[in-house]
Amino acid sequence: MLHELATASSESWISFNWDSLFSNFLPATRDGITYGGIYALVAVGYTLVYGVLNLINFAHSEVFISGAYAVVFTLTGLGFDGNSPNLGTIPLIGDLLVALLAGAVTSAVVAVLVERIAYRPLRARGAPRLAFLITAIGVSFAIQYLIFLWRGSVAEPSVRMVPVKAIFQIGDTLIFLNQIIIVVAALAMMIAVDQFVRRTRTGRGIRAVAQDPDTATLMGVSTERIIVLTFAIGGLLAGAAGLFYIMQVPSGAIYNGGFVLGIKAFAAAVLGGIGNIRGALLGGFLLGLIGNYGQYLLGDAQWNDVVCFVVLLLVLMVRPEGILGSSLAKVRA
Amino acid sequence: MALLELDDVSVHYGRIQAIHDMSIHVEEGEIVSLIGANGAGKTTTMRAVAGLLGLSGGSITFDGDDISRTKAHLRVVRGISLTPEGRGIFPSMTVLENLDMGAYARKDKSSMSADFDRVFDLFPRLKERQKQSGGTMSGGEQQMLAIGRALMAHPKLLLLDEPSMGLAPQFIRQIFRIIKEVNQQGTTVLLVEQNANQALKLANRAYILETGRITREGSGAELAADDAVKAAYLGG
Ligand SMILES: Nc1ncnc2c1ncn2[C@@H]1O[C@H](COP(=O)(O)OP(=O)(O)O)[C@@H](O)[C@H]1O
Ligand SMILES: [Mg+2]
Numbered sequence: 127m128l129h130e131l132a133t134a135s136s137e138s139w140i141s142f143n144w145d146s147l148f149s150n151f152l153p154a155t156r157d158g159i160t161y162g163g164i165y166a167l168v169a170v171g172y173t174l175v176y177g178v179l180n181l182i183n184f185a186h187s188e189v190f191i192s193g194a195y196a197v198v199f200t201l202t203g204l205g206f207d208g209n210s211p212n213l214g215t216i217p218l219i220g221d222l223l224v225a226l227l228a229g230a231v232t233s234a235v236v237a238v239l240v241e242r243i244a245y246r247p248l249r250a251r252g253a254p255r256l257a258f259l260i261t262a263i264g265v266s267f268a269i270q271y272l273i274f275l276w277r278g279s280v281a282e283p284s285v286r287m288v289p290v291k292a293i294f295q296i297g298d299t300l301i302f303l304n305q306i307i308i309v310v311a312a313l314a315m316m317i318a319v320d321q322f323v324r325r326t327r328t329g330r331g332i333r334a335v336a337q338d339p340d341t342a343t344l345m346g347v348s349t350e351r352i353i354v355l356t357f358a359i360g361g362l363l364a365g366a367a368g369l370f371y372i373m374q375v376p377s378g379a380i381y382n383g384g385f386v387l388g389i390k391a392f393a394a395a396v397l398g399g400i401g402n403i404r405g406a407l408l409g410g411f412l413l414g415l416i417g418n419y420g421q422y423l424l425g426d427a428q429w430n431d432v433v434c435f436v437v438l439l440l441v442l443m444v445r446p447e448g449i450l451g452s453s454l455a456k457v458r459a
Numbered sequence: 460m461a462l463l464e465l466d467d468v469s470v471h472y473g474r475i476q477a478i479h480d481m482s483i484h485v486e487e488g489e490i491v492s493l494i495g496a497n498g499a500g501k502t503t504t505m506r507a508v509a510g511l512l513g514l515s516g517g518s519i520t521f522d523g524d525d526i527s528r529t530k531a532h533l534r535v536v537r538g539i540s541l542t543p544e545g546r547g548i549f550p551s552m553t554v555l556e557n558l559d560m561g562a563y564a565r566k567d568k569s570s571m572s573a574d575f576d577r578v579f580d581l582f583p584r585l586k587e588r589q590k591q592s593g594g595t596m597s598g599g600e601q602q603m604l605a606i607g608r609a610l611m612a613h614p615k616l617l618l619l620d621e622p623s624m625g626l627a628p629q630f631i632r633q634i635f636r637i638i639k640e641v642n643q644q645g646t647t648v649l650l651v652e653q654n655a656n657q658a659l660k661l662a663n664r665a666y667i668l669e670t671g672r673i674t675r676e677g678s679g680a681e682l683a684a685d686d687a688v689k690a691a692y693l694g695g
Binding site: 334341 | 509510511530531532533535536540541543547549550551552556559560561563564565608612
């Protein structure tokens with residue numbers, strides 16, 4: 127009797143549907159990679175700031191959603207709406223670039239403002255780590271509710287800019303234009319940042335500050351300038367992610383829309399090894415895939431987050447520093 | 460006019476005063492040693508000159524300008540380079556990258572290859588190990604790298620904080636020989652040492668620092684011959 131009850135209740139809320147996972151494996155992979163690219167771009171912002179300041183910038187999720195809003199406003203201004211547009215290639219690329227610029231610049235400005243207004247005064251006074259952490263959480267909520275007060279509790283009307291168009295198919299799974307744009311662009315941006323940090327003089331400055339701020343200063347590096355730069359770079363990528371997010375979720379601009387995605391991206395950064403840019407990339411794609419597989423296996427979209435965080439926990443039990451482990455300080459050219 | 464002049468300098472850590480009204484000067488071309496026991500305030504002095512610590516009183520003049528409020532990274536540009544206590548090598552950067560970091564603030568990129576040559580000339584070991592990461596080198600090699608890196612900034616004044624610390628005797632001799640050579644090539648040196656023997660031999664002048672106060676000053680030879688100094692710092 128008890129046994130029956132237990133079985134019945136467990137069946138009612140959790141069951142493994144392997145058939146569903148196998149039959150949806152390709153679409154799940156496609157969507158997982160698409161979301162993975164978005165997570166990865168946002169994860170870089172967490173990782174860079176953590177690498178340089180040892181600070182988890184919880185407000186980074188709002189840096190991201192600010193970019194998404196800027197993208198929506200820009201696209202609306204350009205005349206896009208919820209219908210799939212019928213654009214030629216050249217105008218499409220032009221509009222994409224305008225939206226990308228709007229999102230990236232907006233997020234970078236928000237990121238730098240957060241640094242100036244919230245963190246720099248604490249740094250100047252040598253505040254303890256906990257003060258930074260609670261400030262970061264506070265800034266995150268403050269920005270969320272500022273958006274709420276301004277735009278209300280509902281999402282912005284959806285905008286579609288990329289024509290819904292399948293480019294090729296694998297089996298009977300269609301791969302859409304917007305997904306290709308997202309994944310290719312996200313990869314290119316991640317590689318660019320990684321190479322920037324590894325190969326340029328300024329990138330060396332970032333690594334030096336991450337490793338030993340005092341000695342970096344003795345080399346003539348302005349740590350303040352490096353800090354602003356890391357916030358700006360993280361912001362640029364988060365804004366780009368804002369564009370891709372709107373391409374994937376046209377009605378995604380809502381005041382708390384950054385929150386869950388931000389936590390996911392932060393988890394991706396930790397999974398790959400926080401402080402590590404390649405780790406952010408790896409963690410992003412892994413979490414994207416794992417979440418989507420889990421969702422089909424367990425049958426409900428809510429499972430996506432559960433599975434992601436269970437896997438994160440399991441990985442951290444085996445590798446507490448994340449999969450690639452090393453921090454920004456240890457990156458070698 | 461002195462290249463470096465500290466005038467009544469005081470430094471605090473919170474409420475604790477580590478340096479009391481210190482006045483010292485370093486003339487262009489000199490090697491000046493600052494001798495003191497552990498905890499006397501040598502590192503604090505060096506960090507204050509480099510700009511990593513602020514002053515609570517007094518002033519620092521360098522090359523004719525008051526730099527008391529100049530930011531640390533701009534003091535490097537003016538010509539002050541500190542090789543910090545413990546060397547401060549970037550462990551995951553290669554030898555070459557560490558040296559590149561030394562030249563980070565320089566505008567005159569054209570003369571950089573000459574500086575690489577000079578550093579590799581002084582430290583052939585570094586040339587052999589260009590691609591090795593700094594963290595995997597021995598203490599002596601790291602100290603060479605730290606000095607070489609400081610020289611890449613082309614300093615007028617080289618600050619060395621206990622360069623002999625933790626090194627085997629043959630490395631210590633080599634480091635001191637190189638300090639002399641660097642000085643003869645035209646770099647002014649302010650050297651901090653606990654181990655006073657060689658530091659006094661090398662120095663034109665020296666100061667004795669005790670619990671944050673200068674208690675003696677004189678030529679290196681003078682202090683090396685002084686009974687009280689001998690008893691306290693030269694093992695009798
Ligand atoms: N970061 C610090 N905070 C508080 N006190 C310090 C700090 N660094 C050094 N001190 C104190 O200042 C004094 C001088 O230290 P330091 O300059 O490191 O001496 P030295 O280099 O001659 O060994 C010591 O009493 C030391 O305990
Ligand atoms: Mg010391």
